[in-house]
Structures are given as C-alpha cells and as structure tokens.
Amino acid sequence: MDNLKRLKKQSIRATDIASQYWCERQMELNYLYGKETTAEQKKGSDVHKEMEEKTNVPVVLMTKSYADFMYKILYTSVLALETLLKNKRSREIQVYGMIDGFPVVGKMDMLELRDGEIFIWEDKTKANDNLPTEPQLLTHKIQVMLYRKLLDDIRSGKYPREQFRKIYGTATLIVTPEFARQLDALGIEKKMQSVDALVDTYFDGMTSLAAISETLHIRYINQFTGKEIKVYRFQYDRQSIESSLEFVLKYWKGERESLPVPETEKWKCNYCVFFGNRCKVWWAQKQLNL
Numbered sequence: 001m002d003n004l005k006r007l008k009k010q011s012i013r014a015t016d017i018a019s020q021y022w023c024e025r026q027m028e029l030n031y032l033y034g035k036e037t038t039a040e041q042k043k044g045s046d047v048h049k050e051m052e053e054k055t056n057v058p059v060v061l062m063t064k065s066y067a068d069f070m071y072k073i074l075y076t077s078v079l080a081l082e083t084l085l086k087n088k089r090s091r092e093i094q095v096y097g098m099i100d101g102f103p104v105v106g107k108m109d110m111l112e113l114r115d116g117e118i119f120i121w122e123d124k125t126k127a128n129d130n131l132p133t134e135p136q137l138l139t140h141k142i143q144v145m146l147y148r149k150l151l152d153d154i155r156s157g158k159y160p161r162e163q164f165r166k167i168y169g170t171a172t173l174i175v176t177p178e179f180a181r182q183l184d185a186l187g188i189e190k191k192m193q194s195v196d197a198l199v200d201t202y203f204d205g206m207t208s209l210a211a212i213s214e215t216l217h218i219r220y221i222n223q224f225t226g227k228e229i230k231v232y233r234f235q236y237d238r239q240s241i242e243s244s245l246e247f248v249l250k251y252w253k254g255e256r257e258s259l260p261v262p263e264t265e266k267w268k269c270n271y272c273v274f275f276g277n278r279c280k281v282w283w284a285q286k287q288l289n290l
C-alpha cells in the first residue's frame, strides 16, 4: 500500500513535501497522531490572514459538504486571479498538479505581476528577528520551487483540467441548498453555481497567466512586530526540484519507510513534540549525554 492511502489522504500537500526536508518521520507522525498547533504557528497563520485581507476580496462562505468546500476554494482562487490582473498582486492562490501519479496541492502566498512576468512569493513568520537557519531555508526553497513547477504545469497544459476533474470527481459534485443560497446572495448566476463550471473559470485564469519568472522569493517577517526580516531571492533549479521530488516520492510510493533526521541534525529533535514518546530514534543518546 502506498503511504497516501495508508495516511488516508487524497493528495500530497506542498507543505508535506517541504516538511519531509525538515524531518520526514515527524511529518508522518503528525498525520498519524494529529498535529498540535503551537501558539507560534497560530500567530503565524493570523499574520497570513491579515495580509490576505489587505490585498484580496474577502470571501465569507460557510461550507457544509465536500462540494461546498471545493467550490469555495476554486471561487476564492478565481477572485484572487482577478485581483492579480487588476492590482498586480494577489494572495492565497490554490495550485494543483500531478507528480508521478500522485495528486499534489498547495496554496501560494503571493503572486506579483511585474514587467510582464509572474513572480512567486512565499512569506514565513518568525518569533524573533534572527535569520532562518540553513535547514529552514532549504525546506522553504523546496516549497517555493514546487509551487513554480505546479503553476507552470497548469499554465503549459501539462496538467490539464480533464485530469483535475477526474481526480476530484467534480462532474458529480453538487453544492448544498444552504451554500447555493449564499451564492444567490452574492449575485452568482445559477449556471456558475456548479463546481464543474468553476473548474473551467479557474483553469482559464491559470492558463492565461503571463510567463512565470524563474526568480523566486521568500520573505521572513517578525510575527509580533510585522517587520520584514529579510527577503531571499533565488533562481528556480529544475534539476534540483526534480531530484528532490524523486527522493520524496519514494516515501509516498511506499518504497521506503519515513526517515528520521540524521545524527548531524538530531538537534531538531529538541523542538519536536514526538521526541521521547512516539519517536525514540535519538532519545537513548540524549539520555546518555545528560
């Protein structure tokens, strides 16, 4: 059995792949035993929400079913694409794709339209003004390079709408009457109230985007002061992302077990909620060093 089925997931998230570069075992344990959101992560997601509200049209839709949920995600992304064309920047755009037979999904923090090109930005919050460590930067670079690959695959038609429809079964999805009433209130005409109709609008918007720049951005922000700590600009490296994906997919295909951190990175265990309980790979060694 592959690990997507074992973890009862429909698709791999871009953040899962990035997390595999921090600690793959921790990423797996988070799915098996539930992820605890720390106060720091909660503050980080509040900062993202505030930034989204400043650039995007707010979407207030209460969902009751999977169809409602899919509609809301696509609708929010369609509005964000319109905002991008109008205001030259937009936040929180969902991107989908397929890698070696596995559905992959992610949400890009920000797209910017400048000099006829689309630039991808990823925002990361930190609890202090310290620069990110190399391992942190690596996981974030993998995430942004993956977004570029997924976005380019949609734009170039390598990942077509028919494949998306098949994977997510959108042809048979019908939104609930309560959700349809909310769409009526927003003035959305009946023929645009089906998930399948929105798939076309979403793919039309994505495939007509300008060329995607090979220059990628990661911006670190202090979550308490809102101050920009540093912006890293780097070039997309096709070969590097392809070999990274080949490595991570071996886990998802079930060809190998999840890997704990190597000995040189066992310091990461000190920040892990599973250390000494669900994961004891480096626990005995820590006890000896006390």
Ligand code: SF4
Pocket: 023, 024, 025, 026, 029, 260, 261, 268, 269, 272, 273, 274, 275, 276, 279, 280, 281, 282
């Ligand atoms: S304790 Fe260490 S090796 Fe185990 S899951 Fe956590 S970070 Fe990974």
